[in-house]
Amino acid sequence: MTLGRFSMARFFPREKISRVHGVARRHGDRLILPLYHPAAALHQGSLRRVVEEDFKRLPDVLEQARKLAPATPAPAPAEGGASGSGGGGGGSSAESAASPQQLNLF
Numbered sequence: 001m002t003l004g005r006f007s008m009a010r011f012f013p014r015e016k017i018s019r020v021h022g023v024a025r026r027h028g029d030r031l032i033l034p035l036y037h038p039a040a041a042l043h044q045g046s047l048r049r050v051v052e053e054d055f056k057r058l059p060d061v062l063e064q065a066r067k068l069a070p071a072t073p074a075p076a077p078a079e080g081g082a083s084g085s086g087g088g089g090g091g092s093s094a095e096s097a098a099s100p101q102q103l104n105l106f
Helices: 004-011 039-043 045-057 058-068 093-098
Strands: 023-029 029-031
Touching: 029 058, 039 045, 045 058
Parallel strands: none
Antiparallel strands: 023 029
């Protein structure tokens, strides 16, 4: 799931969060559920019910995602991939393209 417009745009750059929130969509072999960021309900009270209803869909979307999951287990992460440098772990470009990349705030 993505929380907010910014993270949603990573997968669906031309979409508007107000149009696609709460609806799971395929992106390659992944199932992505764009959601409003919970803070949106604090800033705009009218979104509170919308945010709550979208979050209630999570169990169903997780079940859908499990059905899409490959039958073989995912490979173990490479040694040293969890370094605190934020540099990406030093793997090959093929590994980087196949593995999700953690976004870094700093």
